[in-house]
Amino acid sequence: MNMYLHELKVYRKSTIIWTCSIIALIVLMMSLFTSFSKDAELVQEMMHNFPEAMQKALGLSTLDMTSLLGYYGYLFTFILICGAIQAMNLGVGILSAEVREKTADFLLVKPVTRKKIITSKLLAALTCVVITNVLYLVAVIIRISAFKSYEYSMKLLIMISLSLFFIQLIFFSLGFIISVVVRKIKSVLPVSLGIVFGMYILNALGSAIGDEKIRYISPFRYFDVTYILENEAYEVPFMIISIVFVIIAIVASYILYSKKDINAF
Amino acid sequence: MSIIEINNLTKYYGKARGIIDVSFNVEEGEIFGFIGPNGAGKSTTIRTLLSLIYPTSGNAKIFGKDCIEYGPEIRQDIGYLPSEVFYYDNMKVIDLLKYSASFYKKDSSKRINELAEIMDLDLTKKIDDLSFGNKKKVGIVQGLLHEPKLIILDEPTSGLDPLMQQKFFDLILEENKKGATVLFSSHILGEVQKLCNRVAIIKEGRIIKVEDIKTLQESNYKKFKVEATTGLDKGYFDIAGVNNLETKNNIISFIFSGDINLIVEKLSEIKIANLWVEEPSLEEIFMHYYKKED
Numbered sequence: 001m002n003m004y005l006h007e008l009k010v011y012r013k014s015t016i017i018w019t020c021s022i023i024a025l026i027v028l029m030m031s032l033f034t035s036f037s038k039d040a041e042l043v044q045e046m047m048h049n050f051p052e053a054m055q056k057a058l059g060l061s062t063l064d065m066t067s068l069l070g071y072y073g074y075l076f077t078f079i080l081i082c083g084a085i086q087a088m089n090l091g092v093g094i095l096s097a098e099v100r101e102k103t104a105d106f107l108l109v110k111p112v113t114r115k116k117i118i119t120s121k122l123l124a125a126l127t128c129v130v131i132t133n134v135l136y137l138v139a140v141i142i143r144i145s146a147f148k149s150y151e152y153s154m155k156l157l158i159m160i161s162l163s164l165f166f167i168q169l170i171f172f173s174l175g176f177i178i179s180v181v182v183r184k185i186k187s188v189l190p191v192s193l194g195i196v197f198g199m200y201i202l203n204a205l206g207s208a209i210g211d212e213k214i215r216y217i218s219p220f221r222y223f224d225v226t227y228i229l230e231n232e233a234y235e236v237p238f239m240i241i242s243i244v245f246v247i248i249a250i251v252a253s254y255i256l257y258s259k260k261d262i263n264a265f
Numbered sequence: 266m267s268i269i270e271i272n273n274l275t276k277y278y279g280k281a282r283g284i285i286d287v288s289f290n291v292e293e294g295e296i297f298g299f300i301g302p303n304g305a306g307k308s309t310t311i312r313t314l315l316s317l318i319y320p321t322s323g324n325a326k327i328f329g330k331d332c333i334e335y336g337p338e339i340r341q342d343i344g345y346l347p348s349e350v351f352y353y354d355n356m357k358v359i360d361l362l363k364y365s366a367s368f369y370k371k372d373s374s375k376r377i378n379e380l381a382e383i384m385d386l387d388l389t390k391k392i393d394d395l396s397f398g399n400k401k402k403v404g405i406v407q408g409l410l411h412e413p414k415l416i417i418l419d420e421p422t423s424g425l426d427p428l429m430q431q432k433f434f435d436l437i438l439e440e441n442k443k444g445a446t447v448l449f450s451s452h453i454l455g456e457v458q459k460l461c462n463r464v465a466i467i468k469e470g471r472i473i474k475v476e477d478i479k480t481l482q483e484s485n486y487k488k489f490k491v492e493a494t495t496g497l498d499k500g501y502f503d504i505a506g507v508n509n510l511e512t513k514n515n516i517i518s519f520i521f522s523g524d525i526n527l528i529v530e531k532l533s534e535i536k537i538a539n540l541w542v543e544e545p546s547l548e549e550i551f552m553h554y555y556k557k558e559d
Contacts, residue, residue, distance in 0.1 A: 002367040010353070102351035106407070109315045110368040111341040261318040263278075264308050 007124030040066035057208035073225035087168035088192035091175020163223030173249035273323035298461035344413030348420035350404035369411040492539040
């Protein structure tokens with residue numbers, strides 16, 4: 001419990017900043033919807049003049065941008081990128097911080113098992129992610145319900161928004177296992193930015209060339225908005241992959257970290 | 266009872282040598298010195314005892330229990346002071362110490378204040394703002410606040426001024442009197458001589474010798490360098506107790522252990538331009554050990 005509270009304190013500030021930024025981003029972008037929808041046909045026509053590959057890469061081809069959720073679903077990609085970076089930062093940073101900031105000699109000679117250290121840190125990170133998602137969801141519902149003259153399904157809105165949580169879990173686990181496997185991570189941000197943008201570009205490429213296999217590598221379209229809007233469901237195979245990946249990454253982290261040599265600096 | 270029992274402990278970092286076949290025991294209530302030059306394997310041994318790293322082969326027991334298997338339980342009664350101390354920079358000293366104390370079953374708040382007073386440490390400051398010496402003091406308080414039965418010190422005195430060093434030694438001696446066993450690693454022989462009952466000497470990953478400190482004290486090593494005014498035969502100083510005899514540009518150097526008056530007498534009979542008498546470095550004493558073993 002003491003470690004959990006300590007970690008929460010350490011990550012309090014960054015969680016607040018990330019959450020506020022993500023909320024500000026979506027609220028601002030959503031407020032452009034009214035003016036956007038007025039000229040929607042024009043805009044959509046213009047977009048359809050883009051080369052087809054580019055439309056696909058940007059995720060424009062399949063979403064109806066004149067509907068509230070279609071527009072939201074398009075913007076949601078940017079929220080996912082931000083959320084992925086936040087989660088990746090947490091994952092890469094929370095355990096490796098002890099080595100990077102040379103505090104491992106303090107924490108690991110305390111009468112606690114390494115498993116307990118991992119559990120505390122995982123729970124603290126999970127708390128941060130949950131807080132971010134709850135506040136985000138509340139903010140989005142309030143913002144979207146302000147568009148009184150448009151119809152939308154609350155269930156679909158929540159389903160789309162909730163996928164932020166799953167994406168964050170995936171990127172957190174990925175960051176966590178990386179931090180355990182790599183001997184020493186000197187700086188967190190380049191690692192997480194690199195991987196998140198790498199994954200995003202990979203996904204955009206995959207969409208552009210229409211390669212379905214790439215969808216399995218990059219998590220960004222595990223929870224495809226178009227699919228959710230059409231089927232009112234998540235895609236089962238990707239749901240399973242997500243769950244299996246998170247479990248394997250976390251279990252492997254426990255095993256590997258318990259055997260890891262913590263070298264002097 | 267042996268508090269620490271190390272049996273054939275070996276650690277390789279990949280192919281790089283850490284320690285090879287290290288064995289020694291530390292008995293209850295003693296202050297045990299662990300001495301060797303930098304890179305000899307002192308920290309590797311200590312980090313294995315604390316299960317920060319895992320041995321390649323061999324094992325170690327603390328309080329009669331395997332130090333890996335029962336690590337968390339054993340560490341309840343270990344206090345550790347690393348050579349370089351780093352703490353969460355954003356915290357205040359008192360918050361860090363309270364965080365540290367929260368890992369132990371005892372209530373340590375009284376002891377924290379006592380120790381802070383002895384070490385003259387300001388508890389309200391932020392760790393970030395502390396000097397190196399003051400961070401070290403935080404380390405000392407942090408290592409002792411739960412009144413551990415075994416205190417492990419890894420080159421603890423670097424960065425402490427002489428006055429603080431003395432206070433620190435007094436503190437360790439007091440803890441020792443109260444029953445704590447101490448493992449004290451250092452590369453400074455004088456320090457170890459002052460404090461310890463027995464000493465293990467490690468070089469290049471292997472234990473060369475485990476010796477009573479009295480034996481070391483009797484062999485009181487001094488390093489002499491004599492610059493003669495006229496050409497002097499180096500054989501002049503070749504008497505019993507002299508080792509590592511060397512001549513370079515009219516300067517004769519050697520290490521001497523024994524009755525110092527013998528050398529003074531010798532010196533009084535010749536004209537000298539300059540004279541240095543120094544504490545020999547460990548390396549030089551080690552060389553002496555090797556020679557004896559040959």
